[in-house]
Amino acid sequence: MLFNSTVFLQFLAAFLLAYFAVRNRRGLRNLLIIGASYLFYGWWDVRFLGLLVFSSLLDFGIGLGLQKNRSPRMRRFLLALSVVGNLGVLGFFKYFDFFSESLVDLLAVMGIGATFPGLQVVLPVGISFYTFQTMSYTIDVYRGRIQPTRSLVEFLAYVSFFPQLVAGPIERAERLLPQFARTLVITGARIEEGLWLCVWGLFKKVVLADNLAPLVEMVYSGDTPSGPMVCLGTVAFAFQIYCDFSGYSDIARGVARLLGFDLMINFNIPYGALNIREFWRRWHISLSTWLRDYLYVSLGGNRKGAWRMALNLMVTMVLGGLWHGAAWNFVLWGVWHGLGLVIYRFWSDSRASADSSSFRFVRGLASWGMTMSFVGYGWLMFRSESLGQVMALTRALVDFSVPESLGSFCVNLAVFSVPLVFMQLWQSRTGNLLAPMAIARWCRSLLMAGLLVAILFSWEKEQVPFLYFQF
Amino acid sequence: MKSHVYQVDRRTLAWAILQPILWVCGFGLVLQAGTRFGALPPPTPTLDADRTILVNKAVASRAPGSAEVVLIGDSSCMMDVSARGLGEALPGRPQVLNLGTLSFLDLPAMATLVRRYEEANPGRMKTLVLLMHPEALRRPGPSEYHVEVLRRFFAGSDFCSPIGFRPICWLGREVFHGRIWSRLVANPIQGNLSVRYRFTSDLDRELRREAGSLIDPGVFNGALVRGNAEYRLANTLEAACGIFKSALPNGARLVVGMTPAPEGFVAPDFAATHARMLAQLARWLEADASLDSLPATLPDSAFASVTHLNEVGREAYTTALARALAE
Numbered sequence: 070m071l072f073n074s075t076v077f078l079q080f081l082a083a084f085l086l087a088y089f090a091v092r093n094r095r096g097l098r099n100l101l102i103i104g105a106s107y108l109f110y111g112w113w114d115v116r117f118l119g120l121l122v123f124s125s126l127l128d129f130g131i132g133l134g135l136q137k138n139r140s141p142r143m144r145r146f147l148l149a150l151s152v153v154g155n156l157g158v159l160g161f162f163k164y165f166d167f168f169s170e171s172l173v174d175l176l177a178v179m180g181i182g183a184t185f186p187g188l189q190v191v192l193p194v195g196i197s198f199y200t201f202q203t204m205s206y207t208i209d210v211y212r213g214r215i216q217p218t219r220s221l222v223e224f225l226a227y228v229s230f231f232p233q234l235v236a237g238p239i240e241r242a243e244r245l246l247p248q249f250a251r252t253l254v255i256t257g258a259r260i261e262e263g264l265w266l267c268v269w270g271l272f273k274k275v276v277l278a279d280n281l282a283p284l285v286e287m288v289y290s291g292d293t294p295s296g297p298m299v300c301l302g303t304v305a306f307a308f309q310i311y312c313d314f315s316g317y318s319d320i321a322r323g324v325a326r327l328l329g330f331d332l333m334i335n336f337n338i339p340y341g342a343l344n345i346r347e348f349w350r351r352w353h354i355s356l357s358t359w360l361r362d363y364l365y366v367s368l369g370g371n372r373k374g375a376w377r378m379a380l381n382l383m384v385t386m387v388l389g390g391l392w393h394g395a396a397w398n399f400v401l402w403g404v405w406h407g408l409g410l411v412i413y414r415f416w417s418d419s420r421a422s423a424d425s426s427s428f429r430f431v432r433g434l435a436s437w438g439m440t441m442s443f444v445g446y447g448w449l450m451f452r453s454e455s456l457g458q459v460m461a462l463t464r465a466l467v468d469f470s471v472p473e474s475l476g477s478f479c480v481n482l483a484v485f486s487v488p489l490v491f492m493q494l495w496q497s498r499t500g501n502l503l504a505p506m507a508i509a510r511w512c513r514s515l516l517m518a519g520l521l522v523a524i525l526f527s528w529e530k531e532q533v534p535f536l537y538f539q540f
Numbered sequence: 541m542k543s544h545v546y547q548v549d550r551r552t553l554a555w556a557i558l559q560p561i562l563w564v565c566g567f568g569l570v571l572q573a574g575t576r577f578g579a580l581p582p583p584t585p586t587l588d589a590d591r592t593i594l595v596n597k598a599v600a601s602r603a604p605g606s607a608e609v610v611l612i613g614d615s616s617c618m619m620d621v622s623a624r625g626l627g628e629a630l631p632g633r634p635q636v637l638n639l640g641t642l643s644f645l646d647l648p649a650m651a652t653l654v655r656r657y658e659e660a661n662p663g664r665m666k667t668l669v670l671l672m673h674p675e676a677l678r679r680p681g682p683s684e685y686h687v688e689v690l691r692r693f694f695a696g697s698d699f700c701s702p703i704g705f706r707p708i709c710w711l712g713r714e715v716f717h718g719r720i721w722s723r724l725v726a727n728p729i730q731g732n733l734s735v736r737y738r739f740t741s742d743l744d745r746e747l748r749r750e751a752g753s754l755i756d757p758g759v760f761n762g763a764l765v766r767g768n769a770e771y772r773l774a775n776t777l778e779a780a781c782g783i784f785k786s787a788l789p790n791g792a793r794l795v796v797g798m799t800p801a802p803e804g805f806v807a808p809d810f811a812a813t814h815a816r817m818l819a820q821l822a823r824w825l826e827a828d829a830s831l832d833s834l835p836a837t838l839p840d841s842a843f844a845s846v847t848h849l850n851e852v853g854r855e856a857y858t859t860a861l862a863r864a865l866a867e
Contacts, residue, residue: 089546092542092543092544092545092546093542097543098544252541252542253544254547255548256548257548257556260548261556283730286728287734287738291735292735328544329544472738473742474742477726477738477742481727481728481739510555510556510559511559514556514559514563515563518560518561518562518563518564518567521561525564525711526708526711526717
């Protein structure tokens, strides 16, 4: 069930009515959430539910096991069981074909002919998100950061909570799980905020991202275009992927807010970042903090010297790249960002602070330009369908010929990116991601109506799935 | 135990939800009023490839012109013949206009284009060439959607497809798209044609520049193509021919032909089928001549798809058509 589908709107309306009806029964509320979430998830393929239940039961059981067992060896064994179980499922469904094909290619390079039948496994929607979410629970219990829950119902609701089940934010048990155990307060202001987030998220997805998609397709499929088109196509993709993914996160947060829940902020004006480190603090925050806390820190973080820190960063970013998809261009994207972070780390450590300079604005602008160019080239790697295409598009960057359709391309790009730029500038200036909530109600209503009209006029019978569903 | 508590002032919340909805309805009303009172420009729904082609052909048919030879037919007529090339190859170098559209239109809809051209340019048309692909001739009926798009364009009214959610039509979705949006922003083209024509504006420009002809950029691969190559004339065609014939202006002659199919796709006896179909079609249309000398098939390498020639094939076919028309 896609957020941008009529069936989801019907589902949500029915759910909200049922949710209102169970307002006096907390146990029933959580059961209702589980039932609705399983319906939501099973809508794609009912067989996928088995994996969701497996992952939930495994980590619930291991959580209790970790509480009961004090022996470090046994606790390590239980933790390993959770990690192997979750990553095993993820590895099989997501990476089996990729690694078997890569092995065959490697053997072929070494002159050894081998065939390995690919399983052509269907990737269950959202598997990367909920396996990371459940895994974080057992790791936190193991580390003693949280107490395991004794309520299976609350845990099942936490893992399957439909607003964020298939594309995040990847919520920590520490934040979300206690919300299932308490009485929630739904105020008028929270409902208004929830509605705003839903409408703004839907606008970003249906109007901006889906209309930018054909421009991106124009550049990244078919014949290799010229340099200006590669640049503009990549800018279009940068906006598309941001609107698509942050649109989903906003709808997730909005729906959760309508139910009285709080989900974390997943994007915080990432294209306003002045360096690559800041970019990763603003982009897909729930994943980047997950990787930092559970991978980078576990590897030693920056506690074992500069070179070990660099290696840890590289490993974290490469695995982060691979998390996005089983393909070499995602690995390359991870390497690219890993290198960027390492270089920035060394450079910023060696730099004397000179923030009082009168050239601060110019320096800021230059930093922003460099950061966005770096991120942009990363998107080129990310969007390319093969390493060959990455090379071809990179070579095309020095072809300065101007195609006839450049004008129409620029107009389309401007029309579908300017609303986002304006909103982000507004949010940035006010320091408030919910800036529209601070203006007069009639003004906000007018703005919301404009977004609704654009959504209704762009609404297609065939919905375009969210990009991050494939991850 | 309480699950959740609503601390909501119902009136404030209702107003917060209703207000944007009222604005949306107000916007819809403004659009509808703009249409009713003629404050908005007439619809030009060039929003995708099909509608751009239909609008372009409709505009071309009612514009003053000097074409003496008018081509009409399905998309194979538009893609397989270069109107400019044909004009240059014909004796006396007459002006040629290609009004070939899409196989989704039937002969009565094509007849509308012919009538419009005659109304705008009385007595100008000397030869009307109808070119159809065997695929189009076996279609039992037109696409109501495409026929309606053309009819509404000529009527100057907006067409909201019945497939969609009706209230969105009432809010003026098509009014906005067809009268405002399409004039401001060229839409990206999807599908096969997008390889050559990126935006609707490119397609429109090419159609104007080439007197109504286009090039299909596709690559035909006979090994991959599956389909039914048992061609025949649809039962409904005879009645449609009568309507089409009635649109022929006085003094103009009607010439009918069939565009080719890929050699590797059709049955070995296709040439005989082709000749039989053409003869029957010419009889139903009471055509002044039929283009029997045109090839029924061409090598697969000359094709972009089962129904369209590629650029090389188009050049050869245009020359063959000029020769056949000159005979």
